[in-house]
Amino acid sequence: MSPRESTAKAHPRSRLLEAAIRILAADGPEALQARRLATEVGMSTMAVYTHFGGMGGLITEIVREGFIRLGRRMEEIPPGDDPVVDLLALGLAYRDHALDNPQLYRLMFGVVSPGGRQGGKDLTVAGVGNDLPEGQAAFARLVTAVTRVMEATDTREEEPHSAAAQFWSAIHGYVLLEIAGFFDGDGDPVERYLVPLGTKLVVGIGATPEHTARCVRQIAAARPRAESITEA
Template identity: 55%
Template sequence: MTEAAKDTVRQRLLDAAVRKLESNGPESLQARPLAAEVNASTMAVYTHFGGMPQLLDEVTREGFARFDAELAGVPHSGDSLVDLLALGLAYRQFALQNPQLYRLMFGLTTPGTRRAKERDLTTDGSPSTLSEGVSAFNHLVGAVAKAVESGRIHAEDPVAVAGQIWSATHGYVLLEIAGVFGREGHGLVTTLRPMIINLLVGLGASREDVEASMARMSGAGR
């Protein structure tokens, strides 16, 4: 088998694992049915990944790569608060569209993975040893830094503030995935947006300024 063919089989297995995870849950991630889905032998899982634990690690990496791409796709508006708020909405959208993958990425499902939890943000300034996870988080750090530079919020450590916003958003989306806020997006209006506004006000932004940026973002269809 050529290297190109090997890469193709490997990617097909990885894509199939993500699809099965979302459609049937983590219990469906087993070597034999996964290989059958891409018309490969069970041995292909071991040849290309070493085994199911390693494949799950790669699914986690793939999840963070897709998450990174989602956040990277948020357009810059010229308003640092709009950009920061838009990242929060993109975060929510990714989690709601990929709930099983999102939970796996953060080790909140069985079978699970520890790949996303190997570093301490409070001491290392980085949440993960996975470059894809670091890149995803850095979109938020960069947006916070721009909001500080433009005088919209006040903070000495953009990484710490990004961690606060991340923590709030992560907790919210897990509750929304669980159905706590219903299935019609009510929580976005009643909980997530007010929570982020309050957090930004606590960081020195005026409520009127944040609400005006929120209105501009909504008016732009974001």
């Protein structure tokens, strides 16, 4: 027995969760059914109830895993010398995660809500609405990035928590539109819409347009997935 096979047999809960995420990615939330999931992993439907308390508990864990993966993607942007670069790069990393996992992303934010879980969680208010610390952790990382920009630009007009919520809201709206195909056939939507949006948001936080434009060029030079991004 290979190590991979041994690990899979030792962790039925993990097998069920990974299988559920695969089914979600392939066929959407309506395909998340206990019988199909049990068939996928070679278990009985009772396994879903044993390990998650039912489909509602499983959906919650899928959402939790989505935020864990989002957090990992954001962690790929370590704090550098320029907080404006870091904040813009976080916005692009957020978009990349969503576009790489569109069904999972929609489920994370309650755009779709298969049985057992109420959609819609306010990530910006600790302890209110959102019961997943992984979601709070992702938002906290954004608050930290926004705070660094404000400190570097000596901005005191707005509270960082509020500014971060606005930044998240704007990027989230863009991402949902791109996932839904609103920008298909309209050139590179990242260059045409997301980068100008991010530029306006960062300037609103306190960065100068000239400095932000330089930061965009720096990010473009290091971003293989969007070589055409050259101007803010």
